[in-house]
Amino acid sequence: MATLNAYEIQEQLVTLKEDARSRSPGELSRVENVCDEFFQLKVPRNSEILDVAAGSGIISAKLQTGGYMNIDALDGDLPTLRRLQALRLYRNYICRSVDGIRSTGLREETYDMVITAGGFAADAINPLDVTEMLRVLKPEGHLLWTMKTVRDEGTPAFSSFDANLNGLQRAGRCKIIKRKQFVDPDTNSVGVFYLVQRLAGSLPDYVNMEVPSELKKQISDILVDTSDPLNRVKFYDDWCDKYDEDLVIVGNYTGHIKCVEAFIKLGLNRNVTILDLAAGTGLLGAEVGKHGYENVDGLDSSLGMLGQARKQSIYRDYIVAMVEGLGSIPINDETYDVVMSSNGFAPGQIYPHAIPEILRVMRPGGYLLWTMREGYQQRSQKFALLDAEIKDLANTGSAELVVGPVVFDNFVLEHPGKFYMLRKTPRHHVAYTQEEQPIDNHAPNHQ
Numbered sequence: 346m347a348t349l350n351a352y353e354i355q356e357q358l359v360t361l362k363e364d365a366r367s368r369s370p371g372e373l374s375r376v377e378n379v380c381d382e383f384f385q386l387k388v389p390r391n392s393e394i395l396d397v398a399a400g401s402g403i404i405s406a407k408l409q410t411g412g413y414m415n416i417d418a419l420d421g422d423l424p425t426l427r428r429l430q431a432l433r434l435y436r437n438y439i440c441r442s443v444d445g446i447r448s449t450g451l452r453e454e455t456y457d458m459v460i461t462a463g464g465f466a467a468d469a470i471n472p473l474d475v476t477e478m479l480r481v482l483k484p485e486g487h488l489l490w491t492m493k494t495v496r497d498e499g500t501p502a503f504s505s506f507d508a509n510l511n512g513l514q515r516a517g518r519c520k521i522i523k524r525k526q527f528v529d530p531d532t533n534s535v536g537v538f539y540l541v542q543r544l545a546g547s548l549p550d551y552v553n554m555e556v557p558s559e560l561k562k563q564i565s566d567i568l569v570d571t572s573d574p575l576n577r578v579k580f581y582d583d584w585c586d587k588y589d590e591d592l593v594i595v596g597n598y599t600g601h602i603k604c605v606e607a608f609i610k611l612g613l614n615r616n617v618t619i620l621d622l623a624a625g626t627g628l629l630g631a632e633v634g635k636h637g638y639e640n641v642d643g644l645d646s647s648l649g650m651l652g653q654a655r656k657q658s659i660y661r662d663y664i665v666a667m668v669e670g671l672g673s674i675p676i677n678d679e680t681y682d683v684v685m686s687s688n689g690f691a692p693g694q695i696y697p698h699a700i701p702e703i704l705r706v707m708r709p710g711g712y713l714l715w716t717m718r719e720g721y722q723q724r725s726q727k728f729a730l731l732d733a734e735i736k737d738l739a740n741t742g743s744a745e746l747v748v749g750p751v752v753f754d755n756f757v758l759e760h761p762g763k764f765y766m767l768r769k770t771p772r773h774h775v776a777y778t779q780e781e782q783p784i785d786n787h788a789p790n791h792q
Contacts, residue, residue, distance in 0.1 A: 349433050354409045357432060361403040371536070372401075374529035375462040375491035378538050380407040382523070383460060383489055392457040392776075395419055397443060397478065398464030399426075402434040408460075409434075417456075419449060443470045446477050453677045454483045457776040465492045465506075467499070472506040475541075479519055484545035486776035488519075491538050494526070510541065519543050600716040600756050601629035601687040603764060607748070608685060608714055609636055617682035620644060620706065622668060622715075623689025627654030633685070634659065642681075644674070646694075668695045668702065676706045683707075686715040690731075692724070697731040700767070704744055710771035713744070719752050719761040735767065744769050 349357065365373040390412045396404050399418035408416060418435040420426050421442030430438050441449045443464075459478050464470045478488050495503045513519045523540035615637045621630045624643030633641060643660035645651050651663045666675055668689070684703055689695045703713055721728035738744045749765035756762025 348414065349409070351410075354406055357434065358403070358406040358410065361401055361406055365401060365403060366531070368401075370532045371493075371529050371534050372463060373403075374527070374531070375536055376403050376407065378527050378536065379460060379462045379489050379491045380404060382538060382540060383408065383458070384411055386487065388458065388487075391415060393417075393455065394458045394460065395451075395456045395481065396435070397459060397461040398469055399429060399435070400463075402429045402432055404460060404462055405429075405434045419443075419451075443474045443477055445474065446480065447677070448474070448477055449481060451481045453480050453679065455481050457483055457486045459486070459488045461490045463492060465490055465503075467503065472502050473509060475510065476513070476518075479513070479541070479543050482543040483776035484543055486543050487522075488541045488543065489539070491527075491536055494535050494537055497534075510539075517544055600718075600762055601632050603753060603756075603762065604629060604685050604687045604714055604716045605632040605636070607764060607766065608633065608683065608712070611712065613683065616640060618642075618680065619683045619685065620676075620681045621660070622684060622686035622703065623694055624654060624660065625650045625688075627657060627659035629685060629687045630654065630659040631657065644668070668699045670699065671702050671705065673699070674702055674706055678705055679708045680706050681708065682711045684711070684713045688717060690715055690717040690721075690728075692721060692728070696727045697734045698727065700734065700738065701743065704738075704767075704769050707769045709769055711769045712747070713767040713769070714765070716756065716762050716764050718756050719763045735765070738767070742770050 362373060365376070392413065392415065394408065394413060394416045396402075396416055397419050399405070399420045402418070405416045405418065414436070416435055417437040417439060418426060418429055419439040419441060420429075421440065423440050426438045426440050429435055439449070439451070441451075443449060459482055461470075461478075465472050465475075475488070482488060492498070495506055510519070510521055514521055520542045521539070522542055523538070525538050527536050527538060528534070529536060617638070617640065619633060619638060619641045621627075621633075621641060621643045624630055624645045625647075627643060630641050630643050639661070641660055642662040642664060643651060643654055644664040644666055646665065646667045648665050651665060654660060655663055664675065666673065668674060684707055686695065690697070700713070707713065722731065723729075732750065735744075735746055739746055744767045747766040747768050749763070751764045753762050753764065
């Protein structure tokens with residue numbers, strides 16, 4: 346649908362202001378205050394903006410007069426969104442309520458700015474759900490809102506609003522930049538404005554941990570060790586009718602043990618979050634659980650396989666998905682500290698081009714470890730490019746190759762295996778920076 350031109354925006358704004366004055370005393374003052382504060386930030390015109398509890402759409406019309414066009418609407422009322430869509434006031438229309446963490450269905454770190462006028466109210470958004478608004482903000486991005494005073498709202502949740510915000514600030518989640526009261530000239534009622542900046546937060550404690558050459562050698566020595574492992578697993582693959590014989594594991598399978606042994610050598614604390622890709626019946630998950638790691642989720646494309654793992658209560662969560670291109674894993678960005686996979690990388694399962702998607706769900710500085718059967722590069726063009734793709738990730742600063750490729754014996758039966766360990770670059774993608782500030786900082790056309 347075509348966007349509005351400047352003349353149409355001005356017309357819409359005049360109409361919306363008249364409606365606000367007659368419909369909801371105090372609304373216009375809350376909108377004017379939050380928009381004036383927004384313009385004072387002088388953020389780039391291409392900033393990604395989310396208007397929460399969009400309501401009449403007046404915030405979007407106001408911001409568009411200043412040249413801001415990348416504005417999405419989020420509102421829990423479908424008729425409201427349909428009316429806004431007919432008015433062509435937003436880019437996207439999201440019918441979700443803010444009611445708990447991940448309730449919006451939006452990916453983490455999506456927007457540069459989140460704004461609402463009156464969205465926090467006793468009959469609307471609970472103030473405790475400010476955490477969900479912060480979640481969808483990029484680090485260094487801003488959350489702005491206006492609301493009635495805590496006294497006027499009069500609920501226990503609002504009574505602890507400031508204490509909750511101060512707690513988030515102490516935890517390094519956000520920074521309270523501004524809090525001020527204002528008076529509505531029409532009703533003489535008092536409102537409150539808040540400006541909060543999301544912080545990147547503390548990175549995992551292992552981000553600055555170097556992997557010394559001695560440790561790399563120890564891991565390599567473990568993987569090429571030809572001695573029999575303590576635990577031999579006979580794994581009968583239920584997918585034998587769907588995939589070629591390279592995927593059938595019918596013998597002394599050690600890939601999961603080798604992968605976990607390498608992971609244990611890193612010495613990470615027991616509260617790290619782990620994702621087991623192509624988890625199957627849970628061999629790797631069970632093995633890592635023996636070492637005291639409990640925050641382990643399993644992902645597999647086969648519901649039947651995960652069902653077998655569920656019977657043994659191996660994983661915390663069970664995720665059914667195919668690992669393919671970007672967005673294929675139904676998990677938020679930067680969710681896991683470690684991702685492991687044993688025999689998941691194979692023709693017909695996970696291909697090398699999926700590594701960027703796997704890195705997406707990992708926290709900065711996190712580790713990706715996997716074992717696979719040696720020789721796929723001779724039978725699959727996609728796997729022939731595996732080392733080249735890893736090199737590209739290193740060249741672009743996405744990840745570094747910590748260990749590998751290491752070839753070891755007895756991956757399954759007499760076939761050798763191969764091990765890799767990658768580490769995601771320890772950095773956050775932040776919102777707009779000072780260098781991105783526009784040269785044209787003229788004042789917007791306030792109405």
